[in-house]
Amino acid sequence: MNPQNLLDLMTKRRSVRKYADTTVEKEKLLDLLEAARWAPSAGNKQPLEIIVVDDNDTKNLLVEAALGQKFIADAPYVLVICANVERTSSRYGERGSSLYCLQDTAASIQNILLLTTAHGLSSCWIGAFDEQKVKDVCSIPDFVRPIALIPVAYPASLEEKRAPPRRELKEITFGNAYGKVFMEP
Template sequence: MDIFQAIRDRRSIRRYQDLPVEPEKIDQILEAARLAPSWKNLQCWRFIVVSDTSVRQRLLKAFHADNPGTKAIAGAPITIVVCADPRESGVENDISYYIADTAIAFEHLCLAAHALGLGTCWMGWFEEAAIKTVLGIPEPFKVVGVTPLGYPDQAPKPRPRKNLDEIVHHNRWEAP
């Protein structure tokens, strides 16, 4: 799949088929994340692939019932928890770049999954302490995001995006 098509057609998927994901595909997706750029190439990210149903059940307690992604975690065969060690990244201009590093890797993962016919849904609304307890994630790791992974059981329409003229400036913030 062409990269522009993958970017254009990816959606957040919140309903999944009751089908397993081939381990080779999971490896391919993680490989795409591994290749992401990062602050000083320090690669602060770590990924926990949860395939065990009982672990997933315990993980669900970290997600609010009102979060539309909670059902996705419950229904997908795989959950991937994306963590980072902030010491393996930098801070500049008050920006903690471990979040940027990990987000890039996370999006590589989502796009690669889509290119392989699989669905993901970036989730940032969760109780971090609960996830760390269930999965035994040590300090000082942060949980940056979580995604379900599986074969989609829906084909959502594209969500709206701002037009380029709302978000792009040329040469200066405001044209004189």
């Protein structure tokens, strides 16, 4: 793997909110789920669990739970990315439930998003939703927390979206201590 290709993929990934009216191949979907499984995991406790939603009524209920973000229902699949909090807290207590299990699932989400881009698919990390409503819609038990909704679809347009700006490297990196210059401007 050429490192530059991987970096290009990372910079090419965009949050896409307009989807084509096309199905997504099962093999591609399975690839994304496989990618999620291989993210790092604190103590390898693997709290990640995923509900694959392809039922239209359920998708519409997820739209309601996600404060009316209608585009979610336009995707053939919506992945409800969950953390089985108990798996991590059983070993790491409070730090496991409030930090590690979220970090684990976030790493899996990024894996999914990158492979989505590589497959020519599109997606968007949805974090704005009423957690209890998502739990009710998908019958998620108490010890599991829905972390994100990930619509998986083909994009409506093949035109590359303009990247929202990023903070400059020199603004976000420090040398040895917070606030100390690492990169000269």
